Amino acid sequence: MSESSLMDISSEMERLDADCIIFYGSETGTAESYATRLAADGRGRFSLGTVVANPADYNFDRLDKVASDKSVVFVLATTGDGEPTENATNLFDSVAGEAPALLGLGSSPLQSLQFMIFGLGDSTHDHYNAMARRINHALVRLGATRIGELGEGDDGEGTLQEDFLAWKEKAWAALEHVRVVRRTNPKHVYALDVVEQPCLSKDSSTVYAGEHDEQQLKGSTSGPFDSQNPFIAPTSTSPAATSPTTRATTPPEWPRNSLQGKVPVHIRTSSFRLPADPLCPVIMVGPGTGVAPFRAFIRERMALRLRGAQVGPMMLFFGCRRLRRRAW
Numbered sequence: 037m038s039e040s041s042l043m044d045i046s047s048e049m050e051r052l053d054a055d056c057i058i059f060y061g062s063e064t065g066t067a068e069s070y071a072t073r074l075a076a077d078g079r080g081r082f083s084l085g086t087v088v089a090n091p092a093d094y095n096f097d098r099l100d101k102v103a104s105d106k107s108v109v110f111v112l113a114t115t116g117d118g119e120p121t122e123n124a125t126n127l128f129d130s131v132a133g134e135a136p137a138l139l140g141l142g143s144s145p146l147q148s149l150q151f152m153i154f155g156l157g158d159s160t161h162d163h164y165n166a167m168a169r170r171i172n173h174a175l176v177r178l179g180a181t182r183i184g185e186l187g188e189g190d191d192g193e194g195t196l197q198e199d200f201l202a203w204k205e206k207a208w209a210a211l212e213h214v215r216v217v218r219r220t221n222p223k224h225v226y227a228l229d230v231v232e233q234p235c236l237s238k239d240s241s242t243v244y245a246g247e248h249d250e251q252q253l254k255g256s257t258s259g260p261f262d263s264q265n266p267f268i269a270p271t272s273t274s275p276a277a278t279s280p281t282t283r284a285t286t287p288p289e290w291p292r293n294s295l296q297g298k299v300p301v302h303i304r305t306s307s308f309r310l311p312a313d314p315l316c317p318v319i320m321v322g323p324g325t326g327v328a329p330f331r332a333f334i335r336e337r338m339a340l341r342l343r344g345a346q347v348g349p350m351m352l353f354f355g356c357r358r359l360r361r362r363a364w
């Protein structure tokens with residue numbers, strides 16, 4: 037795109053009535069999907085007008101024009117040898133290049149800009165998260181104020197997802213301190229009745245504890261848990277293997293302080309399903325928590341088999357970077 041056809045950020049935010057623009061620098065799509073999730077989160081939780089934007093389409097030389105009641109978010113992967121992704125090169129040149137045009141506007145041209153930033157990187161590379169670090173440094177040098185921490189997700193340690201989720205919560209909390217944002221009740225939250233069954237323990241064969249994520253295994257999530265600070269138990273259920281009344285079981289460490297007869301459950305629907313034909317052979321590759329739906333697939337076919345149905349062969353490949361991370 038030629039320089040003249042690049043869009044002006046502040047006019048575009050005005051046109052779209054956006055409170056928050058989220059730029060992603062992405063080579064293989066992860067940063068883009070995180071930006072999209074962040075935008076949905078901001079809309080759902082705070083009714084923020086969020087827009088996801090490709091930096092390749094925008095002119096960053098006039099970042100100073102962004103109004104002080106707006107927020108700019110950067111979700112940036114590092115590629116090459118500590119380089120910006122292809123779609124973020126103009127962002128990099130305008131903000132962190134050798135002679136940013138913005139510097140021609142004075143010593144602190146971005147003093148009214150407030151930004152949030154999360155980097156995606158891999159600590160096995162020499163220039164870990166170089167893109168987010170350099171953009172963060174350059175923006176602060178140009179006078180901008182960061183909201184929350186500089187988030188760093190580590191693909192090398194396999195904690196990208198957990199790092200992102202942890203950063204996101206802190207970043208939203210920081211935004212609440214500097215902006216008048218009101219939390220809204222998230223959609224798709226169901227209040228399920230809690231039925232105490234003292235005869236059950238965590239070792240009972242009918243109790244399924246879900247897949248714990250990295251933070252829960254480390255014990256770094258803490259209550260009180262509610263819809264704004266959810267206790268996440270990534271899990272997947274098989275309709276053939278479970279009855280409607282016992283389908284959801286709480287993990288043994290479920291925070292009992294939040295159970296007052298009802299438990300709010302946010303169900304994220306997915307279109308990820310077994311093939312309709314039960315005879316179809318299935319090869320499943322599920323590293324990390326990605327193995328959760330496959331466990332349900334296997335239980336589904338086991339249940340069908342126990343009922344006398346013919347089912348196709350299944351192969352599951354589970355991978356993780358280190359033996360000690362093998363949670364299951």
Ligand SMILES: Cc1cc2nc3c(=O)[nH]c(=O)nc-3n(C[C@H](O)[C@H](O)[C@H](O)COP(=O)(O)O)c2cc1C
Pocket residue numbers: 061062063064065066067068113114115116117118119121156157158159161162163164165166191196
């Ligand atoms: C070819 C290549 C080069 C990379 N170089 C770096 C690097 O220098 N520093 C770093 O922290 N991460 C590096 N990474 C890791 C990526 O930033 C990380 O995997 C990120 O999640 C990719 O996000 P994306 O899917 O949005 O492109 C590299 C990844 C690839 C594939």
